[in-house]
Amino acid sequence: MAPDAAARPGVQDIPSGPDVADVFAGGSENGRLMAAVDWAATPVGPVATWPASLRYAIRTVLASRFPMILTWGPEFTQFYNDGYATLIGAKHPAALGGDLRVTQAEHWTSLQGPIEQAMATRVPTWIPQLLLLLERAGYREETYFTVSHAPAFGDDGEVAGMHAVCTEVTRQVLAERRQVLLQEVAGAGGRREDEHDLATQVCAALATGPLDVPFAAVYLTDDDGRLQRAATCGVDAGLLPATAGGLPDLAAVPVAGLGVTGGPFGEPVTDAVTLPLSGGSGGEPVGALLVGVSPARALDAEYRSFHQLLAGQVAGAVVDARAYAGERARAEALAELDRAKTTFFANVSHELRTPLTLLLAPISDALDEAGDQLPPAAHDQLVLALRNGQRLQRLVNDLLEFVSIEAGRTAAVRVATDLAADTAELAGVLRAAAERAGLTLTVDCPPLPRPVAVDPRMWEKVVLNLVANAVKYTFVGGITVRLAAVDDGVELTVSDTGVGIPAEELPALFDRFHRVTDSPARSREGTGLGLALVRELVDLHGGTVGVRSTPGAGSTFTVRLPWGEPDAASAPPSTPAAVRAAALTPWDDDPGRRARPAAAEETLGTVLVVDDNADMRSYLTRLLAPSWTVRTAADGEEALRATRAALPDIVLTDVMMPGLDGFGLLQALRADPGTRDVPVVMLTARAGQEAAVEGFDAGVDDYLPKPFESAELLGRLRAVLERARGRRAALPPPPAHAHRPAPAAAPPPPRPRAGDAADLAPSSAPAPAVPADGARRATWRFPSAAASIPPLRRRLRGFLADAGIDEDRAYDLVLASCEAATNAIEHAQDPREPVVEVRVSVDDGAVEIAVHDTGQWRERTSSMDRGRGSMLMSAFAEVTAVPGPDGTTVTIRSPRPRD
Template sequence: MPPSAHTGLPPGPGDAELFRDGGENGRLMAALDWSTTPLGPVSGWPASLRHAVRTVLASRFPMILTWGPQFTQIYNDAYADLIGGKHPGAIGDDLRVTLAEGWAALEGPVERAMTTREPSWIPQLLLLLERAGYREETYFTVSHAPAYGDDGEVAGMHAVCTEVTRQVLAERRQRLLHDVAGSGRLGDELATVEGMTATLAGNPLDVPFAAVYLAGPDGTGLRRAATVGCDPRLLPETAASATELLPPEVERLAVPGGPWGDPVTAAVVLPLAGSPGAEQVGALVVGVNPNRALDEEYRSFHELLAAQFAGAVLNARAYAAERARAEALAELDRAKTAFFADVSHELRTPLTLLLAPIADALSGVALPPAARDQLTLALRNGQRLQGLVNDLLEFVSIEAGRTAAVRVETDLPALTTELAGVLRAAAERAGLELTVDCPPLGRPAFVDPRMWEKIVVNLVANAVKYTFVGAIAVTLRADGDVITLQVSDTGVGIPAEELPHLFERFHRVAGSPARSREGTGLGLAMVRELAALHGGGIRVSSEPGAGSTFTVTVPFGSPDAVTAAPTAAPSEAARGAAVTPWDDDLARTAPEPGTAPEPGTCVLVVDDNADMRAYLTRLLSPHWSVRTATNGLEALAVLASARPDVVLTDVMMPGLDGFGLLRALRADPATRTVPVVMLTARAGQEAAVEGFDAGVDDYLPKPFESAELIARLRAVLDRAAGSRGAVPPPPSGDGAGHAGLPAPPVTPAPRLPMTASAPVSAPSPDRAPASRPVTGHWRFPAAGSAIPALRRRLRALFAEAGLDEDRAYDLVLATCEAATNAVEHAQDPTEPFIDVAVDVARGRVEIAVRDYGRWRERVPSMDRGRGSMLMSAVGEITATPSPAGTTVVIRSV
């Protein structure tokens, strides 16, 4: 009678069906002679064993069953994959023998489950396996439970397990990468590398030892920078290449590795580079865990580790370069500040020797009205220059830390009211309403009076300058322990993108309408510094077209000096601020007597400085009829009512500047032939070339002599009159008019005030023509980095064409200038490229450079002209602008 008859268990599966659904393992077990095992023939197996075997074989989860005191094992296909090379010999064998190397870790949980009958659950159990020919570090999550026989007693052990080695290793390596990244602080590259290398000691299993080598600044040579996990003396200190970094036998390092301290026998060397193909900044030597195969995942970990080191080194070097650049800029800034201080000091002596005699002459003997007007004009502008010099000196002194606020008790409401009143007349002449609301503060205020004077005068003067209609309000209030000064206006406002830069020295809002473009750009920067010296600050809120509000806050403070409260009266320097450069009422002078003006000849003078307009009117009115305008827009309105014979214009003006006025005149057929003469404070040949490139008839830098100006204007008028009275040329294909009609007037070529190279129009007698035709067409990214590549291709093409070296050099220089202009000036390109086409045939060279953007408007303060001059010296230049891009063609024969 079978055992199940006594236990009440259902009979187990028969011999034929016991292994039928067990897959590959089932077939192996069906073919095995079980009589040679401790379990005996299958026919004698109890029902409990049969049920357990069939359950194990049918499962797709890794399962193993041991039966009897000899731990005879039966397992399924999924478990066979876990033990690797030990399968299929492990079927029917003793588990303690099959997993002898890991039995120390398994024995306790197995025995406990069988003796206490309580199942166990062990996550991430470390097991030593030798399933792949080496001592392998593995991790399993396992559960052990007792297996019962037919009699209800424990007959074996039932285990369910899954390997989690990959997950454990991935988490461990990820933690190390995170820790290494967190230790890579910006700073010295050696200290950065040492800190990151020390962090590797946190994971000796995956990184038994490591060494970092850094290359020199030129990318050559390797020097050991940091090590961990081994004696650094056993590694080379320097190496010419990465192949020399490892000793012949890694075992000689005597580094233990892995969970069981096995000797490390392998290492890898990884280059440190920011990206594939980039210049290497060093190399990383890393030991390999002796209990893990160097598989793809292990290699990926090494590559990520090397990338972190490379990124940290590159960042450290970039930081060092930026710091060196900042130090160089700071040194340059200090040198510039010292230069400004020296120049300003040097200017004070000649200014004193100019202003003092002029003031003496005006206060002395009676002078003719014309002489008095001239001396008054000179004195007023000399005082303005003195104010600019003083501002520059004071700002330099503040930046150098040599200026400190000397706070004394001050009647701040009265002083503020008086200071704002200095500019009341200027505001009223501009048609603005100035309101001042400065009630008593209720407690003493301690400030430096002269510094407060500069704060108030600068803010109110700016409000008058940038407000065309409406009002200006000045308010002073006590707000707790601070004093708040607000200057509000209804002026042009400030764009949001300009607000962060508003208080930077020399910063000026580009294109902002103003009554004048004159100024140093130091006013608001000085206000901020003076407020800071009092322990306060300044902020601004503004909306374009609606106005601005500047708010200065300073503490009530305490006295730095015990003196009597000064009288609330502005200084002479503050009163000089009332002389605004755009105010005609302060700049009226009588015309200079002379010969009668030429009948019918009119000169339009365009300048935003009232004194300059008055001076030019006095200078020119004895010779011609003079009309004036304050800027380009006003000049166009004057031109619409009456056409002058010549326009004499400044360059830098609010609204529409001199170049904008010139473009507008040349674009209108009615004013296209009106001669234009420019006056500008920008001296030098490049500025002159820029003016002539724009189509000006003559160009005169300031300061100028009155006789030269009159002579140049007369020459321009004579040329214009001669052009209008010239006999028209016969009709031809060279641009003459149609038969019976005169050709349009031709403006004669202007005379350069300085010598410039003439365009090349014919081949030099000693220049040999190109040996054969050559063409090239390239597309480059619209970036400065494209210029060196363009230069190399041009040199190669010109060498192939047989051009002589001097001519090729000139053409390369001119083409690169054109390409640089295309990169720098083409705004918002539809395509981020520039195209360059070159055609060399029979000694004739034609080069076309095209961009795909709209060129930005000319700004008079920009440093321009060099490119046009260089290109014009090589050949004939034509530029064809369009909304889709600009094409510049250079032709040389």
């Protein structure tokens, strides 16, 4: 009150505070509306009579941007701002000046307690996520508010009303609730293989969220693409169609007639959405989802997004269920196939034993009874048949034993064994084969402190397989077999200095039928069961087997067995040692049975027999010797060298061989003009039309599958020879100097485009100088392109000719150098410079050629390999390849020829 108020009569009766004209000032829409209200007709009376506290409170409400409401007096007369007007929707502006209990009658039961508590206790109340029913968009809407009620004080300090602040949290509440429902659906999917059970579980999860999903139905596609009802929730399944042709059929379902209610206020559900269940990545739909729409929420963008997420969850679960069911079906089919295969192998192996017995027994009896009375040729034939029959018997026995182990029908019969003596004897079985291969076999098996309980026949297979494998894959050095006692048993190690095993092959090395691809070996023969059988036999003894290997340095196989307890007093007899050795080393050339060429009354020509099986070479030699001069080679590289040294009339080669196989040999022969016209006949164990077509496509003259009739082979060789001689007779006579193979004709370089000439030409270099020490040297740099090979060939040929190198030797060195340069062009990855540098020197007849690229070595696939370049290079000279961070250098050294 102003100091002079008492001097003016009646001034003390006029309420202080904002002037009447300023109470509703501030520019708000609700302020203008309240200024127009006839407040005299309300319980609070004319504005001029309002206390200052009410005027200030109204100004505070109108100035706030938060939804705020003020009630005054016992009649709860309302004042509110623009934010609150938006919340109550259609009730505005009639609610201005009205009784809160009337305008919010439907919510008064929820609001009365907190409001009266705040006014009575003068302590504010807090209500989070209060559900309120509002009609602000033409329908009864489900909304949520966080509300705080506080007392409003009059001028006398007493509670005169209520002051409330509201915040709508409807979007947050709905988002959290829908997220929980999506998680429930995801958890219901799980890992189920029955998609109908999955649909039932999904609907059970959807039933926990009726405010967002009043009802739902899951339809799944059948084999004909039609939709079949799988599960429902919130609705009588009989009211929905059992089948549907597609989404339009489901969209036509009369939702209003289903009798479903929804939302927090229990109103009829009249709308639904139909969602496809997509198979993902453009796949065929796996079903459809029919979902009811809450009558208390508008189908806005957020509601539609929730439906899309829901459909994605269900579709993903159905796809996973079908994939899981498919995998299980495939696994069961594979298991059934495996069982059928196991049964088949067991039956076949048993059936093979009878004819094998009737083959081997008469042959063995004939050899024993006839003795020296047999002619040498007949004796050799019978020995050959017996040895290979025994080899087949071993393969059959291994297969049968492996199948029996897999079927669980085989158990180890352990007996107390002097394992050191037995192991030494078994390793010694292969000593002769190792020595004939140029290897040393070291056996270190000192006596053990106690006998070991093992099945002798199984231990024999373990030792012989490991040692035979070592001989097969070792070309230089030796093999060491050690047996020693360890803490809880014995440990056998078989170490070699062989080719080693790549690291990526080690995990699958003991798997059945697994074979290391492209690994050098003495033979390609084998079933891939040897190491798998070793693991199974060791497992039957409660032991372990492992391997350590470094490519190029060798491998070490380690077998550990417990001491064990005997199961029997003695073991059945085993196979004679000689039989076991012959069965394990089909590539071995025994000097006692080396093939000897026979004198022929009619010599048709020279045939080069190429096969990695020594017995096959021996047999073919005896078969062909009466009419042919026979030469032999154990693999493709040896055959290639023999062919270039002296051309045969026919090459008769096997297909599957270690190193350079039959197709590689054929390719190399056809690529060299000097050997291009040599007829090639292939023998192979790959029968069938496709195999023959592959051979003829590769350029073979004839193709004969094994086993073959000897008369047919002789007839085909004669026909091939006659065709080849007929072709040569039709050609003009060769020039006088054609006594050696001519250099390979280079393909014409591509025609350079404008501006390319400088790039394709080799860098200029001075003429080779002759230093004081008499050596000749030159260095050339060529672009890393195929067109650089012809100029390299010309320069190198001229340089070697000037240096006085023999023409034949120069030809071989040029061919090897061009192969090295071609490899540098094709293998160099990400070169620092796109060039190939060639350095050549000739010193006292010794030639050294170094080919260097600036990239990292990159292996090619076998289909890209044009001519087995490294094998061609090594056929003519000593070749070393040194990769490094600056590139790879291939050095070709040809020593000075001996006088």
